Amino acid sequence: MDLLQASAVSKRYGGIAALSGAEFHAAAGEVHALLGENGAGKSTFIQILAGAVRPDEGMINFDGAPFRAANPSAAQAAGISAVFQELSLIPDLTVEQNIWFRHEWRSPLRMIRRKALREKTLELFARYAFPAIAPDQEVRRLTLADRQVVEIAKALARDPKVLILDEATSSLAPRETEWLLGLATRFAGEGRLVIYISHRLQEVRQVAKRVTVFRNGQTVAAHDTASVSDDEIITEMLGRRMERLYPERRDTATAKLALKVRGLSAGSRLRDVDFDLREGEVLGVGGLQGHGQRELFQALFGIGKSRGSIELWGREMTARGPRQALTGRDGIALVPEDRRGQGLLLSKSVRENLTLAVIPRFSSGGILSARREKALVAEMMTFLRIKAKTPDQVAGTLSGGNQQKVVFGKMLLTEARVLLLFDPTRGVDVGTKGEIFTLMRDLAAKGYAILFYSSDQPELVHVADRVAVMQNGRMAAILEGAGISEDGILRAAMIEKH
Amino acid sequence: MTLFLARHRAILLAYLGMIVLLALTSFFSPGFLAGSHLRTLTVLAAFIGIVALGQTFVIIGGGIDLSLPWVLNCAAILMTLIAKGQDGPLLWVIPLLLVAGAFIGAINGIGIAVFGVPPIIMTLAVNVILQGGILVYTGGTPPATAPQLVQFLAVGRIGPIPVVAVIWLILAVAASFLLSKTAFGRQLYAVGTSAAVAEFSGVPIVRTSVLAYTLSGFTAALAGMLLTGYSAQAYLGMGDPYLFTSIAAVAIGGASILGGSGHYIGTIAGAFVLTILTGLLPALNLSNGALLIVYGVVILVTVSLASEAFSDLAAALRAVLRGGRATAGKEPS
Ligand SMILES: Nc1ncnc2c1ncn2[C@@H]1O[C@H](COP(=O)(O)OP(=O)(O)OP(=O)(O)O)[C@@H](O)[C@H]1O
């Protein structure tokens, strides 16, 4: 007996069909993966299950009875909790206040009972062996990865029968990813259901017993994971065969230095970093999460204060800031970590987002040329295959992966030849990932220099020419050639330095 | 244009509101739609519209300007004091005071964008300082009357058209152009939507904010001098009503008070709505105090109608009209 059955579920947004007749069946006790390319309708589907979106049509059966949740609270009360792709914590509240939001135990005077709150939180953390996070920390101070963990705690706090994870590992480090996969397996083992959305097939293989594949809002297949190959799944997702995910490694690095960094420090998180980035090179940045990678990227781009020397194409950068960095071909562009907080104007159009960093490219004397802007936008939307109905679609309504493409496109339009890519494939489907890696290699061949951080280790191993491993804000090692492996990165990241 | 309105439904609603109010007024006082009434209406709306021009830019950029009343008031009083009722000095006094207003605005902007003072505190402080300064300076002497020239600018006509309406029209075209067609406008919306994203995209945040406040100081000073012409004199406190109305006009015009959206075209409708309301209420024969209460409540209601709630209502209505059932719930954005 299936715990959850959905049939003929449809949802339109204006002229866009997010779902058209999707089917989904899942039984208790399994981890069930939901796969599909960017914009396939996965998030829309689980938002419907979780009561955040109303379907236009369709039947959902849950636990043997017809089910329709009017809002997320109703779905939670019925036993369905979701960790949505886009985080929804309240930055000014603490971790525990967020987890138990609107469920806080109140004393007769309606005061929140702090002690109970703390006890419950620690109990929950212990029960699922959560990574260490201080319950009284304000969420605004947490990293993206920690926020993700808190979201998971919040979903589990409702003790659901169905736990939905929408790309919950996309911003987690390998260690937390392992933890979450273990959690999912255990949760399902208790006779409950996990619906697991991810663009990482490796993870899916590791946890999911079954997979359902969506394409263009429809269900194209459902299998036992063990009975299909990755290639078959990818073909079902994309509707075409994909040759390869990782492009051929080509040594395009020249002797010319794009970046020469000496003694770069920022706050307590980035200490005395030296490295060179050469023209035509893709330099990976690895290490355990939170060891200064973010600070390194931001310091190079000029966010916040930093000390030390940065030479860009042989010239010392004295004034630092995004405006000093984004100076056309000889500049530096950053694809930032936090898509929604740093990358996108969610309420503005795809067009305005794409061209935000290159306004001078389509204006003369401060006056915009709509025609030139359109041309730039059309070019980039085709180039990255951004799936939007029109360039005027509001960016916040794109699927997660397409939002990421917009951020990427915005930086490509600047034509800066030093690219700082902080997790550029987060939430991006396999097909597009392949395109992004190929693009990175092509750009490198054209003389771009790329600094590349990924929370997905295999990407570093397969795409980077060298990998710089960070530990406690320092460069612990730089791996080259045969030395680059997941194992090697991990070892370099863990070695005690004296 | 149709695309513009589709994207700015709130603005369309503001104009609808304006038309409904006009219809109501002409029902209560027949003959209201006569040319002379419309002319007065336009002139009064122009004063609100001009003060609210700068406020529109500041609010779109994610700030707020509470220093308008005394920037306006200072310009008015200084003009009468310096020109002493003569037209001659106005040639340099008007430009000088416009620059001074812009300068005060720039100080606001620098305090906020460079030194990180919250907009409410910064502009409120500047407002109080200007108020104190002008009291010290005038020492209670009654300000002189307005020179003929500004009186002409405020109440004069070119044919059937009030001069101040022409000034307003020119400003409106300029403001709309700035917002829609220039790099500055584009960057202003970006800063107001998310300062962090704007920063990561290399938008000159400081310059953009300072410009918006500068513009606000400029239009406040201009409005102060025109108003002096209208009432034939400057007096202490003449700017006070314009704080509330400038913000209300922007909000009724469809801008989010949190920044990032709206347009001056909407503010124009907002200015008319407020002016018509002011004209409509006395017909109710209330005492002055009661009038203020009603005025305040009506503005409150209008502003909230112009925002969120109303677009939900409109969506529900459309659904009913289309024959579907009205789904009350909102989609999460
Ligand atoms: N509020 C909305 N308004 C308009 N279109 C929307 C809205 N929400 C989703 N869509 C569209 O519906 C389609 C499906 O989006 P959805 O977020 O479900 O995709 P997804 O499979 O989760 O993709 P991803 O892997 O990129 O997260 C997309 O084309 C998206 O642009």
Ligand SMILES: [Mg+2]
């Ligand atoms: Mg999604």
